[in-house]
Amino acid sequence: DGGGVRGLSSLLILENLMHRLSPEKDILPCNVFRLIGGTSTGGIIAIMLGRLGMSVKDCITAYHSLSRDIFDGPWRPKAWQTSKKVLGLTGDAELRSRRLEEAICHIIARYLPAEEKSALFGEEEIDPCKTPICRVFVVATQQSNGRRVILRNYPIPYEASRDMTIVEACLATSAAPFVFAPLTAGPEGCRETYIDGGLGNNNPVAIVLQESRLLWPRQSVKSLVSIGTGARVPTEVKQNLMSLAKKVAEMIVDAANEARDFESNIRLTEPSIHSVYFRLDVAESMARIGLAEWRMLGAIAQRTRSWIFENHDLLNRCVVTLGGILLNCLCITLRYLSKC
Template sequence: MHRLNWIHESNQSDGPRLPCDHFDLIGGSGTGGLVFVSYALLRKTLILFSLIAILLGKLCMSVEEASEEFCKVIEQVYNSDGLTASERTASLRKCIEDIMKRKQLPIDLQLLAKQAGAGACFVVTSSRNNAKSTICLRSYPVRSQPPLSITIIDAVIATCAVQPDFAPITCGSGFRKREYIAANGAANPVNEVITEAHLLFGGDAKVASLLSLGTGNPGIISFPPTGSGPKLDRVMQDMMQDCERRAQEMEQRIGQVGIYCRLSVEQGMQSDQLEQMDDLSWIAAQTEDYLNRPDICEKLDLLVQNFGVEIGPISLDQLSACFHSPLYLVLIT
């Protein structure tokens, strides 16, 4: 955002712009794992992530403001030991209600409600009765599915309701009653953002860039010496949420097109540093060091350069075909 606004301020006098001014679609799952898509039809752009998606897209926050609010949620909800699932969910609800009040918005505001200046955003969740399902809670209507009536607060809780740490969120009544939990297997929802962009803008829309923001490379994942227990549970969880595999697949499929950029701290955030993960300043330090690397600076410059193109090199139809095309492998025994 700093680099984008640096260019904008050199040509305009109306001050820094917000992410919702630059990007047309923001979405994601859980509280981490970001994927951005940039769309250059009518000089517009798209993004993807989750709790932060609503803060930036629906609540029109700056990156700095969203970071401050995100840190408050981490401190009050995730770093509080001894809470039951219901208590942790209530704590998250209170945090989001406070955010809504600070933004002078009603706490019962619907995700689909029209708001001046707000961008399109979605979050990914699952049904408690079908944990393998992937459900998109949208701030915009689509032709293929009827809209879901859900508040902004309930949508945030639904996408963050990791089991068993949070209670499921219940919405609706009667046969329309639904229980939502955090999406399982969508930690890197790159497929979802392409699908949603296709629904929202159509297959002819040209993509200028796709930026995937990770939460740090977990390093090599290996099984513990014993065959069961907490360590094995953690390994299985790491394997299920290994975003790097999807990122590498995307690089293999569309890397040569020139639109795909993956940013994820490569050193310092591995699983053997778990004792440091509660220290947000330590995480920031690792990220700043990563972003100052010459090769990453080149990636950022290319990303900003892509924002200036009139028409992207690939359509959403073509991008979807690349993503869903088969990989051909060789098995040697």
């Protein structure tokens, strides 16, 4: 899910899952999951894990640096910030976008092999000797019409891939209004402007299921894991401009309702998927931590670890489904290597 600095919670939960799955040896999520999707800052995490092949530990370190580098600096009072959002001023958003771009470029330079292109999306034929087991997508929104856009590192039938770099994909999916500037990309004459994928798609679990069926239409889902960033507590709507802007911002990033709707739907219509679906989310304890409050990272970590301790059985049930996937992925890897 998207959630700004609260994305650290998702990484800590994932780190615990990987440790339970392999206590004695670190394993990469890209070697466990065949598909990783994310929205907003969750999209950046998806790219780091799936496209760059980073370990969860390295992602956590990078996320700390990202949060501090992007959001550090003098902040005006909250009332001033809210009124600034209503007025649509974007100076700080453009500065934060430049900081985010620089930080992502630094991560790419460190973790992407020098001989590998920095493009994330293309239309090349899948080569079993080159295609990673893990596919990755992030969600963005077209500013012109509000339409959802899925940016992939793999081709699908009947839809052309968008030619974007890793940096552009990260900036597109995370361009939350008033927080980051919109991202304009594409060839001359066909350029499009993108904003945050969290506008209506902050929890991408339904898209993950949809994409998996496009990729593997004849295979059943073995495990579906949705990791949140902390549910938000509903607030009373007061009839004034500043509280309305705050309420709209909360509605934009609320993924809890999407999670409940998805679970209700699959429970009724697809019980086989419901039995392997796990929603892992630190609930109300983080609800009032803002998207940019990087100084709260310590509190986020503490509350997430408490949630992990309290949900031992849930996490173990999730790991049972992942264990079979890990074995299957190892077999696929060996098969690809034999072909190469």
